[in-house]
Amino acid sequence: xxxxxxxxxxxxxxxxxxxxxxxxxxxxxxxxxxxxxxxxxxxxxxxxxxxxxxxxxxxxxxxxxxxxxxxxxxxxxxxxxxxxxxxxxxxxxxxxxxxxxxxxxxxxxxxxxxxxxxxxxxxxxxxxxxxxxxxxxxxxxxxxxxxxxxxxxxxxxxxxxxxxxxxxxxxxxxxxxxxxxxxxxxxxxxxxxxxxxxxxxxxxxxxxxxxxxxxxxxxxxxxxxxxxxxxxxxxxxxxxxxxxxxxxxxxxxxxxxxxxxxxxxxxxxxxxxxxxxxxxxxxxxxxxxxxxxxxxxxxxxxxxxxxxxxxxxxxxxxxxxxxxxxxxxxxxxxxxxxxxxxxxxxxxxxxxx
Amino acid sequence: xxxxxxxxxxxxxxxxxxxxxxxxxxxxxxxxxxxxxxxxxxxxxxxxxxxxxxxxxxxxxxxxxxxxxxxxxxxxxxxxxxxxxxxxxxxxxxxxxxxxxxxxxxxxxxxxxxxxxxxxxxxxxxxxxxxxxxxxxxxxxxxxxxxxxxxxxxxxxxxxxxxxxxxxxxxxxxxxxxxxxxxxxxxxxxxxxxxxxxxxxxxxxxxxxxxxxxxxxxxxxxxxxxxxxxxxxxxxxxxxxxxxxxxxxxxxxxxxxxxxxxxxxxxxxxxxxxxxxxxxxxxxxxxxxxxxxxxxxxxxxxxxxxxxxxxxxxxxxxxxxxxxxxxxxxxxxxxxxxxxxxxxxxxxxxxxx
DNA sequence: TTGAAAGCGCTAACAC
DNA sequence: GTGTTAGCGCTTTCAA
Numbered sequence: 001x002x003x004x005x006x007x008x009x010x011x012x013x014x015x016x017x018x019x020x021x022x023x024x025x026x027x028x029x030x031x032x033x034x035x036x037x038x039x040x041x042x043x044x045x046x047x048x049x050x051x052x053x054x055x056x057x058x059x060x061x062x063x064x065x066x067x068x069x070x071x072x073x074x075x076x077x078x079x080x081x082x083x084x085x086x087x088x089x090x091x092x093x094x095x096x097x098x099x100x101x102x103x104x105x106x107x108x109x110x111x112x113x114x115x116x117x118x119x120x121x122x123x124x125x126x127x128x129x130x131x132x133x134x135x136x137x138x139x140x141x142x143x144x145x146x147x148x149x150x151x152x153x154x155x156x157x158x159x160x161x162x163x164x165x166x167x168x169x170x171x172x173x174x175x176x177x178x179x180x181x182x183x184x185x186x187x188x189x190x191x192x193x194x195x196x197x198x199x200x201x202x203x204x205x206x207x208x209x210x211x212x213x214x215x216x217x218x219x220x221x222x223x224x225x226x227x228x229x230x231x232x233x234x235x236x237x238x239x240x241x242x243x244x245x246x247x248x249x250x251x252x253x254x255x256x257x258x259x260x261x262x263x264x265x266x267x268x269x270x271x272x273x274x275x276x277x278x279x280x281x282x283x284x285x286x287x288x289x290x291x292x293x294x295x296x297x298x299x300x301x302x303x304x305x306x307x308x309x310x311x312x313x314x315x316x317x318x319x320x321x322x323x324x325x326x327x328x329x330x331x332x333x334x335x336x337x338x339x340x341x342x343x344x345x346x347x348x349x350x351x352x353x
Numbered sequence: 354x355x356x357x358x359x360x361x362x363x364x365x366x367x368x369x370x371x372x373x374x375x376x377x378x379x380x381x382x383x384x385x386x387x388x389x390x391x392x393x394x395x396x397x398x399x400x401x402x403x404x405x406x407x408x409x410x411x412x413x414x415x416x417x418x419x420x421x422x423x424x425x426x427x428x429x430x431x432x433x434x435x436x437x438x439x440x441x442x443x444x445x446x447x448x449x450x451x452x453x454x455x456x457x458x459x460x461x462x463x464x465x466x467x468x469x470x471x472x473x474x475x476x477x478x479x480x481x482x483x484x485x486x487x488x489x490x491x492x493x494x495x496x497x498x499x500x501x502x503x504x505x506x507x508x509x510x511x512x513x514x515x516x517x518x519x520x521x522x523x524x525x526x527x528x529x530x531x532x533x534x535x536x537x538x539x540x541x542x543x544x545x546x547x548x549x550x551x552x553x554x555x556x557x558x559x560x561x562x563x564x565x566x567x568x569x570x571x572x573x574x575x576x577x578x579x580x581x582x583x584x585x586x587x588x589x590x591x592x593x594x595x596x597x598x599x600x601x602x603x604x605x606x607x608x609x610x611x612x613x614x615x616x617x618x619x620x621x622x623x624x625x626x627x628x629x630x631x632x633x634x635x636x637x638x639x640x641x642x643x644x645x646x647x648x649x650x651x652x653x654x655x656x657x658x659x660x661x662x663x664x665x666x667x668x669x670x671x672x673x674x675x676x677x678x679x680x681x682x683x684x685x686x687x688x689x690x691x692x693x694x695x696x697x698x699x700x701x702x703x704x705x706x
Numbered sequence: 707t708t709g710a711a712a713g714c715g716c717t718a719a720c721a722c
Numbered sequence: 723g724t725g726t727t728a729g730c731g732c733t734t735t736c737a738a
Contacts, residue, residue: 050475054485055409084441086648094444
């Protein structure tokens with residue numbers, strides 16, 4: 001393999017502009033103590049030569065690598081990927097994060113780590129040592145993993161905790177779970193439903209509780225009972241089927257169900273079909289997350305959109321702001337989720353008990 | 354911001370093992386000229402201290418950055434991403450490539466560049482200068498962009514060309530388009546179809562021609578006519594609708610249609626529904642790519658799976674092999690595509706003319 | 707406000 | 723087979 005072609009370095013720019021390396025460095029990094037005229041001259045040389053700093057060299061001397069690490073759960077991510085059921089979490093994260101990174105001259109690197117495993121620490125340490133990222137984005141269920149958060153804190157690496165209230169010292173971001181569940185429930189109430197069932201998510205995820213609480217808040221505010229209307233699920237299709245079965249068996253008068261994710265909502269839809277219940281006439285269904293799968297369901301599903309891209313994008317901004325020593329928001333940053341109305345919700349055909 | 358915590362460097366390992374830096378370096382890189390016993394001793398120090406080389410430092414001195422760049426078309430990728438229709442190309446690329454990279458200690462970085470734009474060169478140069486990647490993965494429509502391929506050649510960076518026959522000096526990989534189209538057509542012929550329509554893809558993509566040729570080859574081999582059975586599409590849903598309309602108007606006796614991608618196949622399905630044609634009884638449909646959208650169609654669509662993950666994975670392997678000076682395959686590497694049988698294909702109800 | 711010198715962690719080239 | 727030296731491209735520190 002021939003040697004890499006000689007690239008334009010800071011030296012070439014310095015020579016071209018007739019200044020010291022240091023002055024060029026100051027211009028690149030937008031530092032103070034450069035006269036406008038000098039800055040202008042250097043910038044012209046940079047443009048003329050098409051100079052771009054090497055991030056490897058920048059990292060070697062300085063404190064920035066211009067790399068942000070996005071961590072996801074290995075098992076779950078690979079599973080979704082293999083299944084090809086249309087879960088686009090990673091896709092949305094990548095693009096939301098990547099585009100924002102690009103604005104600031106950063107790059108996003110994805111890494112998978114095992115959650116239920118003592119390798120976490122070793123894996124994360126290795127990634128940190130190899131890449132020395134300027135920041136890390138944690139997603140559930142890693143967001144509140146003390147092993148991870150304390151390791152990052154010890155290394156002084158700013159990190160975002162998506163779907164976390166912020167225990168652990170990172171930058172917490174929440175995808176509007178509570179409000180979205182509340183509004184979705186309210187939407188059903190406005191349509192005339194009063195017996196509204198809820199299928200919860202896995203208790204391993206904090207957001208499961210928030211979603212449940214949002215449903216409950218809306219029900220309480222409307223003075224509607226919730227007893228026996230909540231059923232435990234774990235985000236899998238199977239658990240959705242089981243939960244929906246129990247729910248409908250116990251409460252024949254249920255006219256609407258809010259499921260804590262798309263898979264469980266799709267399972268509910270299928271069960272309704274099997275039981276001869278028309279959707280939405282006999283049963284309204286709202287799903288959480290709005291992955292592409294629910295778009296193609298029959299009928300297309302009314303869903304709460306999980307703003308994964310917007311949240312990742314915001315996480316990148318906050319990490320970079322933190323790096324720059326800027327003031328960060330006090331509490332968790334809440335990125336609002338929206339309700340997308342489609343065909344799986346309508347006024348109830350029968351009046352519920 | 355406090356200074357980054359002191360990390361374990363090659364010096365610590367050298368001191369711990371009582372050898373020179375160079376010997377440690379040799380062990381890390383699995384080079385020759387280290388006695389097994391010495392290698393063992395150094396390895397123990399590495400393990401004990403939890404040493405991981407800094408890729409920034411490795412890049413600074415050596416010739417490897419352990420970074421591979423995956424390039425996609427900006428416009429198309431952002432469009433798909435925003436649409437959230439379930440195109441999982443990026444997702445499959447990322448995971449297929451990332452996991453393979455991880456096996457070799459590499460990382461994959463995604464970058465979007467404009468195709469129809471004189472910025473291509475500037476953008477790519479910037480990415481190369483900043484990251485100095487060890488390899489680049491090109492996807493259509495970049496794969497045969499001379500501006501890009503010549504730039505990479507000039508920089509001596511090995512690059513994979515997915516969906517290309519290899520003009521430009523890179524490593525060509527093909528996702529079995531020709532054979533897959535042939536086999537899918539054959540499958541329809543075996544079912545008893547003889548009037549089999551084909552909707553082509555955009556001529557901007559070489560693979561469009563391969564897919565068309567595969568259909569034609571199967572038809573020819575079976576002695577079936579193809580006149581008037583091919584209609585031009587451009588991969589959009591709209592073009593699929595138009596093409597299917599023409600096809601069915603001109604050939605009422607068509608009993609099966611093979612569409613060059615999923616969106617056009619879905620458009621064909623919808624048109625069939627509007628015209629009161631039952632699928633698959635009156636019209637069999639096979640789609641190309643097998644993105645998640647076709648899974649949820651009614652009926653679920655028989656599709657040719659595009660092996661994006663496997664191809665990206667292979668691309669990474671070949672790039673790394675090339676870096677190591679290993680012998681590469683002669684012609685294009687063909688990653689076979691498979692036919693996934695679902696509900697949109699069956700024996701024709703009527704006998705075609 | 708600018709420049710010179712030192713050094714980040716590692717590998718290439720060469721000496722032993 | 724192993725160690726020494728020089729230097730990658732940049733920023734930090736300190737001097738001017």
